[in-house]
Amino acid sequence: MGHLSYEEQKKLVIKGLKILGAITIIEVLLALLFNGHIISSFHKDHMSDSQMVTMALVGIYGLVMISLSLYKARFIVYNFMHLGSEVSGLRWSVLMPMLLLVWAIIAFFQEGNSWKKSREKIKKMNTEQIDSPQHSSSYLEYDEETSKILI
Amino acid sequence: MSSEATAVHAHGHDTDEHLWDGGTPPFKASYGKLMMWYFLLTDAFTFAGFLIAYGALRFSSPIWPVPDVVFEKIPFFPEVKAPLVFVTFMTFVLIASSVTMVRAVQEGQRENKNGVVFWMFLTILGGATFLSCQAWEWKTLIVDEHTTIHTNPFSAHTEAGHFLEDAHGHPYEAGATAETFREGDGYLIHQDHETGEWIQRAYETESGTKGRLQFGPKAFGALFFFITGFHGFHVFSGVCFLLIIMLNAASGTYVKRKNGYEMVEKIGLYWHFVDLVWVFVFLVFYLL
Numbered sequence: 001m002g003h004l005s006y007e008e009q010k011k012l013v014i015k016g017l018k019i020l021g022a023i024t025i026i027e028v029l030l031a032l033l034f035n036g037h038i039i040s041s042f043h044k045d046h047m048s049d050s051q052m053v054t055m056a057l058v059g060i061y062g063l064v065m066i067s068l069s070l071y072k073a074r075f076i077v078y079n080f081m082h083l084g085s086e087v088s089g090l091r092w093s094v095l096m097p098m099l100l101l102v103w104a105i106i107a108f109f110q111e112g113n114s115w116k117k118s119r120e121k122i123k124k125m126n127t128e129q130i131d132s133p134q135h136s137s138s139y140l141e142y143d144e145e146t147s148k149i150l151i
Numbered sequence: 152m153s154s155e156a157t158a159v160h161a162h163g164h165d166t167d168e169h170l171w172d173g174g175t176p177p178f179k180a181s182y183g184k185l186m187m188w189y190f191l192l193t194d195a196f197t198f199a200g201f202l203i204a205y206g207a208l209r210f211s212s213p214i215w216p217v218p219d220v221v222f223e224k225i226p227f228f229p230e231v232k233a234p235l236v237f238v239t240f241m242t243f244v245l246i247a248s249s250v251t252m253v254r255a256v257q258e259g260q261r262e263n264k265n266g267v268v269f270w271m272f273l274t275i276l277g278g279a280t281f282l283s284c285q286a287w288e289w290k291t292l293i294v295d296e297h298t299t300i301h302t303n304p305f306s307a308h309t310e311a312g313h314f315l316e317d318a319h320g321h322p323y324e325a326g327a328t329a330e331t332f333r334e335g336d337g338y339l340i341h342q343d344h345e346t347g348e349w350i351q352r353a354y355e356t357e358s359g360t361k362g363r364l365q366f367g368p369k370a371f372g373a374l375f376f377f378i379t380g381f382h383g384f385h386v387f388s389g390v391c392f393l394l395i396i397m398l399n400a401a402s403g404t405y406v407k408r409k410n411g412y413e414m415v416e417k418i419g420l421y422w423h424f425v426d427l428v429w430v431f432v433f434l435v436f437y438l439l
Binding site: 006009010013016017020021024025027028030031032062065066069072073076077080081086087089090093094097098101104105108109111112113115116119120 | 177178179180185188189191192195196199200203204206207208209210211212213218219234235239242243246247249250252253254257261419420423424426427430431433434437438439
């Protein structure tokens, strides 16, 4: 920023306002278009072709939304907080630790998905027992993994 | 030796072997600014922890409330459905206050006291407006729609179908057209104004299953109020510090320091960070 003239700095501010505002409007329009279907459309048991297309669209939609937000974040950090003008040591000591979040996001979302599968399994087993009382001993047939969940 | 180090520092060669020998700040930032950066780094991890917890719980749930339905109210027009309009306005207010903060820092670097005070004042106005909007949003959710940290009347249909009862929970009269819904449509379970009872309307899906509207994932309310509350608390403390620093600037405290209003730059970093966090809170709660 030091090498920019005062007039250039003022222009950069207006540019920032326009870019952040425009991206926010695009994001909101996309969100309204997709009507919040993102997570609920995942993990269909029986997938027809049209559902495959839906899932692909939902995936692309999610990626686009996240990319747009990351771009906004980058714009704020580099142009408003001037991290780009700091020396590289400072810059990387702030940015590098953030990479840990990549692991955290993958690990915990995977974990959340696994909870969901466990719940669905238990729900399914419960309905089976109610529907067919003659197989009331069927819990003995549960595999080892399922028994752990029940405990 | 010391004159050599000073000369290197002045020319900005940070690869010099004497850089870490002491006497010059290797990161070319003051202690206060450096520590503000590292505080923001830790704060980013705190927020990331909350948002990842939100993501994990959301992934663990087969259904989730649809933001377009949860956030469709606007002030003064209680009957109008305007999905995401109010929260988009809130986002613009925060972006605008970030922009005015950049202007305050720029005026500080030019040692322009009046400019600093003027732009900081606008920033404070923006922060206060955002907080007022958030207060209204919380009031709507808690008082009008009865969402609390342990009750969540918002959810979504997992299958297409039609209702068997009208909006007041009475069976449809003969000849009335039943209201239909699609898979993934969001809904809100209303409370009867007089009795305070929940109206869980009966429905029938396309596959013939009958049921009543069920409450949504219980964690939603707690996650929403805790995370937006924690962000709102950051905005609130930001407004307090901005106010203190604006008054200091107005009284000439920073003129004597002759360091280009560095205090304004530091609170500016914090304020942009609050805007930065909102980008992600906005993404996960209101857009996805």
